[in-house]
Amino acid sequence: MGRIRWLDGLQGIAAIVVAFNHYFNGEIQAPFRSFWDDPPENNRLVFQLFPIRLIFAVYGMVPFFMVIAGYAMSAKFLRLSYTAGSEIFLFHHLQTAAIRKFLRIYLLVLALAVLSQLLYFCGLFNWNFPDNVLRGTKPWKSPREHVLYVARYLLDNMDIVIFQWNEGHNGQV
Template sequence: MERTKWLEGLRGIAAAIVAADPFFMSDVWHPFVSFWTDPPEGNRRLVQLPPIWILFSAQGMVTLFMVISGPQFLARASFAIVRRLLRIYLPVLVTASLAQLF
């Protein structure tokens, strides 16, 4: 099935939110707390409302990214992992085995 451009754009936005999240997560704490959390006095900021809060919800964006990527992502990822194991760890295994043998 051919992907539509808006779905790819949504996946890109989700990936950008997840990638940018650690840069300001420790300095700015109030967007990561819901508007309805206790104590109410500390949770009444505009950035905690749902339309803006989505920009700071990295956990939800990871789930969205995985759902949009679908099973094709898993097939590509598993192939990449097997290739990486063969390309990186096989030469190390051979070299370490030869060093132990000699």
């Protein structure tokens, strides 16, 4: 039995909602607020009501995405454990799946973090970041600080070491 297509569809919808939020959250704010927020005159809009509000419910979509992903992965391994009949076979598939997932996700994060820091070092970002985000990194100054910033960011991202101040360039994450 292959992939569960309707779960893939739900994961896709959740991912689109999150991407939509990351793109528009700083520009338009009304859809991301609740119908019952204060002041009432700014928040009694039709698209803030259920079910239209689900399109903008990013804080619910990230856990939803993770739960669906966990269910899909565990369903696959449960099917393997019942059909294979061998714990070694199941352990091998679990091990290779974990390694593939790690490489697929964190190599991309590593590449994007290094690329964004390289672009910032070269002065190609024209955004003004708060000092608590930059932590001493400046364009064309001290490559060591930029390398340390990326290392701290990646360690914090994987929850190996938790730096409470490390917000990254995207304040939503």
